[in-house]
Every structure is written in structure tokens, then in C-alpha cells.
Amino acid sequence: MALLQISEPGMSTAPHQHRLAVGIDLGTTNSLVATVKSGMSVVLSDENGHDLLPSVVRYYADQAPQVGHAAGQTPHDAQNTIVSVKRFMGRGLQDIADAGYLPYRFVDAPGMVQIKTIAGVKSPVEVSAEILKSLKLRAENSLGGELAGAVITVPAYFDDAQRQATKDAAKLAGLNVLRLLNEPTAAAVAYGLDNAAEGMFAIYDLGGGTFDVSILHLTKGVFEVLSTNGDSALGGDDFDRRVFCWMLEQGKLPPLSPEDNSLLLTKAREAKEWLSEHAEARITCVTSSGDVIDIILTSARFKELTQPLVVKTLAPLKKALRDAKLTPDEIQGIVMVGGATRMPHIKQAVAEFFGRVPLTNFDPDKVVALGAAIQANVLAGNRSDNDLLLLDVVPLSLGLEMMGGLAEKIIPRNSTLPVARAQEFTTYKDGQTAMSIHVVQGERELVADCRSLARFELRGIPPMAAGAARIRVTFQVDADGLLSVSAREQTTGVEANIVVKPSYGLAEGQIADMLQAAFTYAADDKDLRVQLELEVEARQLIEAVNNALQQDGEMLLSEAERADIKNKIADLQSAMGDVGKLKVATAALNQATEEFATRRMDQSVQKALTGHNLSEIQI
Amino acid sequence: MAITLTEPAAKHVQKFIANRGKGVGLRLGVKTTGCSGMAYTLEFADVVNPEDMSFESHGVKVLVDPKSLVYIDGTELDFTREGLNEGFKFKNPNVKDECGCGESFTV
Numbered sequence: 001m002a003l004l005q006i007s008e009p010g011m012s013t014a015p016h017q018h019r020l021a022v023g024i025d026l027g028t029t030n031s032l033v034a035t036v037k038s039g040m041s042v043v044l045s046d047e048n049g050h051d052l053l054p055s056v057v058r059y060y061a062d063q064a065p066q067v068g069h070a071a072g073q074t075p076h077d078a079q080n081t082i083v084s085v086k087r088f089m090g091r092g093l094q095d096i097a098d099a100g101y102l103p104y105r106f107v108d109a110p111g112m113v114q115i116k117t118i119a120g121v122k123s124p125v126e127v128s129a130e131i132l133k134s135l136k137l138r139a140e141n142s143l144g145g146e147l148a149g150a151v152i153t154v155p156a157y158f159d160d161a162q163r164q165a166t167k168d169a170a171k172l173a174g175l176n177v178l179r180l181l182n183e184p185t186a187a188a189v190a191y192g193l194d195n196a197a198e199g200m201f202a203i204y205d206l207g208g209g210t211f212d213v214s215i216l217h218l219t220k221g222v223f224e225v226l227s228t229n230g231d232s233a234l235g236g237d238d239f240d241r242r243v244f245c246w247m248l249e250q251g252k253l254p255p256l257s258p259e260d261n262s263l264l265l266t267k268a269r270e271a272k273e274w275l276s277e278h279a280e281a282r283i284t285c286v287t288s289s290g291d292v293i294d295i296i297l298t299s300a301r302f303k304e305l306t307q308p309l310v311v312k313t314l315a316p317l318k319k320a321l322r323d324a325k326l327t328p329d330e331i332q333g334i335v336m337v338g339g340a341t342r343m344p345h346i347k348q349a350v351a352e353f354f355g356r357v358p359l360t361n362f363d364p365d366k367v368v369a370l371g372a373a374i375q376a377n378v379l380a381g382n383r384s385d386n387d388l389l390l391l392d393v394v395p396l397s398l399g400l401e402m403m404g405g406l407a408e409k410i411i412p413r414n415s416t417l418p419v420a421r422a423q424e425f426t427t428y429k430d431g432q433t434a435m436s437i438h439v440v441q442g443e444r445e446l447v448a449d450c451r452s453l454a455r456f457e458l459r460g461i462p463p464m465a466a467g468a469a470r471i472r473v474t475f476q477v478d479a480d481g482l483l484s485v486s487a488r489e490q491t492t493g494v495e496a497n498i499v500v501k502p503s504y505g506l507a508e509g510q511i512a513d514m515l516q517a518a519f520t521y522a523a524d525d526k527d528l529r530v531q532l533e534l535e536v537e538a539r540q541l542i543e544a545v546n547n548a549l550q551q552d553g554e555m556l557l558s559e560a561e562r563a564d565i566k567n568k569i570a571d572l573q574s575a576m577g578d579v580g581k582l583k584v585a586t587a588a589l590n591q592a593t594e595e596f597a598t599r600r601m602d603q604s605v606q607k608a609l610t611g612h613n614l615s616e617i618q619i
Numbered sequence: 620m621a622i623t624l625t626e627p628a629a630k631h632v633q634k635f636i637a638n639r640g641k642g643v644g645l646r647l648g649v650k651t652t653g654c655s656g657m658a659y660t661l662e663f664a665d666v667v668n669p670e671d672m673s674f675e676s677h678g679v680k681v682l683v684d685p686k687s688l689v690y691i692d693g694t695e696l697d698f699t700r701e702g703l704n705e706g707f708k709f710k711n712p713n714v715k716d717e718c719g720c721g722e723s724f725t726v
Contacts, residue, residue: 002706003699003701003704003705003706003707003708004659004661004706004707004708004709005661005706005707006632006635006645006661006662006663006707007660007661007662007663008662008663009646009662009663009664009665010662011662012648012650012660012661012662037705037706038631038632038635038706038707039635039638039639039663040634040635040638040639044703045703046703047703138703141702141703141704142702142703142704143704144701144704
């Protein structure tokens, strides 16, 4: 007979209607699936007792793809064995800096890069779906029923394209996504920080190849991600490499073959892991060239070798705190995530930085999946009381392009999700009937320095004088962090909208770089903004004067007056690019056309009155 | 008669209650639903109701409302593993017939 789990009081389900829900940590290196059984979050293991599923998919010409441990086994077929596919999710070929060094045959496709395998061209979404399918199967075997839904975790810095790609992969795998959840938030939930009264928490996540730090704020069971920061090129692997280099030095080894390199790297990693629990590690191996290595690495020496890497994690930590406007002593708890945080000197450095001991009770490899499972259990409706509502933030400001290439921010960075903001815009030219809306993401003042997310057009605006149309543009980001933008002309109700499935997302490191650049170039950007605004104004003025000249210039102005105005226009045109000259030339042209404007006004009044008698005019 | 827990079941219940951080014990019951008449319910108990029948088994307090008890009196609750799945199982001497999956039954 079926096996039962203990439910919350009053939450027993009808037979065959168990709301089985899982949390999935879809990781770069490893993936996990967890669920809540009898009120307890547990990671589900496979038939062989493995909790971690290596995020590896291997394609074959004549059989179904293999996933996980089986896929990583020899003989190795690098071209058809996709590892770390998470890095390619929602990415274009140009976003993958090291594409040339990877063994894959990339195909540049619109929207997202694809990979040519022996089983055909595969998109990262399809590859991820294979991993998710494998986890889904594991969960269904383990729980004895169909899954009602899953919560899948994503890095807090994942942009729209990457989140959408993750959702698409889940759909392809036949999973019902209850929610995409930020990884740091999931880690905090696993520790039950949602049950704490109130406070600020830091999540320190040092994975294999990436470092992320997030500051969360909790009030009355509501989580809010205050800030995120990190280093997309810093992880546990760098510690292995330091030890590896030290081994080469110690052994005075010549350049090695790729096989020997990977052998030594493995030894280095084993030594690192051993040193988390022991005072010294003995490293022994024989290279293919016959060189023998037999050295002792003490934990003190290891600490010395890798301390610079540990220190390197503190800068993003400081930046994240600064973004959240907090000092280290205001943080109530620190959650450690990622296998690399097992290293004692990392725990020590973090403890010293915050002046308190970080939380390490849970296995740092599993904590994200465990938290996701808890959230999935709530969302599936298996818990009645104190449902925790999770709020995340927009990692980079969202906005649109204005005339002159300026970016107007609609939703500022770190706004909590879900969020909707609207702003009114108008037309730039007389009789303008369409408006192109260019959605951008980033902190810089110029569109060229921001990331383009989408473009669409609002058509059917009734012809009106420039500035008369009222176009309301609404930005909306849902709880999963997906953006939709709509534009509506207020007088006619013409509408256009787009769900942003951006063709290219942001590379992981780019968000950090973009933020950094925004701070560095803040002053320059401001100056440029002023200049561009003046230029837009100048062009509008020139256009208006030219129109007026064409219509009434011959009739209302003398030869000399016309020449003067034309000279002033030329002056203004040549002043583009110089803020000082622009101001002077704009003022000069305004002044020179003042009289002309007055005469035009008189003329139009006369026109209006001509042919009418007084009685008609007096109303 | 009474309701009992096997030792593995009691151990797991204690672990789950400790993890949950609250709860006075375990509540067993039946509700009239399912493909074969009755279905078991298995829940954490936060309060003892005045009418509850209370049993103690391997240190776990088991609560059953009197209406449910007539259908499950004599039941032993076990914790077992089947393949990758593990969970609780009712061994109910009152059952005459049950649906294929065993989640619902008739007496």
C-alpha cells in the first residue's frame, strides 16, 4: 500500500491527491532535488545513494542522452558531453568570453547560442531540460507519484533571458514551475531564518567557479533581497589551481601534458578537501613522464597560499553591504553556501569580518535545494499557517531609450518584486503616429552603455502637435523576475505590449562590471547627459524654426532677418558636442526668432479673424 | 484495544516533531473520501481536544478522535522503505477491502 507522510494539522490530502512538490537546485556543476517529507526537508538520492547529480549531459548518435555520473564516465567525448550548461542559458555566442577555449561546436543562433552534438543541434534549454528530467524521474520514483510542481533556484543576478530560459527548460522537462527562487533566498529559508523575528542576513555563496553574496532583509516573515554582489570568476577551483601551481614549483616540474595537468588538479582538490578536517595532507602521484611527486602540504601553508583568494571575497561583501546601506555589525546571521565554504580559513575570515560565527549546520552543497523544497511545499498548499512570502529584487535598473540616446530608468535597481511602474511620455515631432520603445537594463545614463532587452513599436497614435500625445508606458516585473512592458496612448487607447524574452541577456560578470562602471563614470555620464539633453533641445528648436521659415519666412521676414536666423541656426548646428557653446547658441537662436514668433502669432490671429464680423467672434 | 507505533515509526515521528519545533504528538484519523470509502489521515498534533482518545507508544503521544477510532482501533503504524520511497503504513485489522493503492479502505 501507499506510504503516507505526516501532514500539518488539518492539511491531510484526499487519496491520490498528494501535492508532491520539490525544490530543485539547478547548479552549474551539480544539481539536486529535495522535498519536504513529514515536515522535514530532505534531499532525494538516486538508486546508488548519490545526492548530487553532476550537471553533465552526454549525447549519443543512437541512444538517449545520459545525465549525471553515467555521462561523465570514460571514454570521454568532450564535444558531445556538455558540462556547466548553466553558463550558456539565455546567452548569445558573443556573451561567452571563453567560447574559443571550450570543446563545443557552438552555433550562433538568434536569441541563444546552440551546440552542435552528434545527436543534432541542442540549445542550452534542451540540455538543462535533460538534467531536470532526470531529477524529476528521481523524485517521482522516490515519492511514488506525479509531481504537482517544483521550485527551481536561480542566481540572484540572473536576468530576464536567463530566468525565462530556466522556465522553458522546466516546461520542456514536463515540470510545473511553482516559482523561480533566488539561490540566496532559498539558503536563508533552509535555515529557517524566515522564522526569526526580524533582521538582516548575509548569504556567502562560494561555489566551484563563482562567488555570490546577497544581503537579505526579513520583516514579519517577508524576505527582501536588499543587494547582491559577487565575482563570476572566483570559486573553489581557484583554490585548487593555487595548490596545483605550488605543486609544480615544489616538484620543479616541466610543462605537463593535459592528462597530467588534470591528474595534478585532482590531487590538489583532494588535498584541499582533506585539509578542511586535518592539519596536513600528503600529496603523492607519478606523472606520465615518470616524475614523482611526494610532498606534504600543511594547513598553515595552504592558508598562506590561498589567503589572497579569501581576501578577494571580502570586497564584494563590502560592496553588497554598502549597497544595502549596512555595516557588518548590523547583520544578524550569515549563511554559508557552496562546498568551498567548508574551508576553515574562509569561515574564519567571514567570522572576523562580521564579528560573529556563520551558520554552517547544513551541508553547504544542499542548503539551497533544501530551502527550495520548503518553499515548494508552501506554494503547493501543504502548509496552512505562516506561509512565507518571498520578495526578491531587480538586480539592475530597467528603463527605456529617450531621444538622444539617453536611458530613462523606470524601475530602479533593487526594487522589490513583484513591481509595476508607469511613466508618461510624449511625441517628439508634429504629426508623429508611431513610437519605438526600446527597453534597456543598466545603471548608466546612455543607452549605448546599457543592455538592450527588447524593442517594440506603438502605432496608431493620432497625428498631433509634438508634445501633445500622452503615452503611458508601464513596466511590470512578476514574482519570477520576468518583465513585461506595455505602452498605451491615453486619448485613443491604442496599446502595444511585449513580454520581454530578450534576445541576449547579461553575462554573469557583466552585472558587476556594469555596476562598477556606473559608479566610476557617474560624473562623466552626468555631463554627457546634460550635453545630450541640450542637443535634443537644440535639434527640436532648429526643426521648429526651419518649419516656420518654410511656411512664413518669405512673407514675414526681411532678407537680412532671414539671413541672421539662418546664421544662428548654422551656429547652433556647429555647437553640437560642446555644452557651453550649445547654451549660448541656443539662447542666441531663441532671441533671434523672438520677433519672428511674435509676427507669426499676430498673423495667425489675423487669419483667424479675417472674413468674420464682430458678432461671429464675440461668443 | 489501542493504537500503537512500531519502534522505527516512533523514532521517525520524534525526529519529525523535533525538526518541526512544535507539536504535542501525532494525530491519526479517517475521513470519508477516496475510491474505496475511507481514507487515513496522518497529521502533527498541536492541541489535544477534550474528546480525543490518547495513547502512548514508544514515547510518542498518539491522538485519535472517537469517531475515527472505531475504524482504526488496533492499528499499528509502521515506518517502511519501498524502493526509493519511505513513509508510514497503517496496519489496520478492521479493513475488509482496500483500493489498489491502499490509500482508502472499507470496514
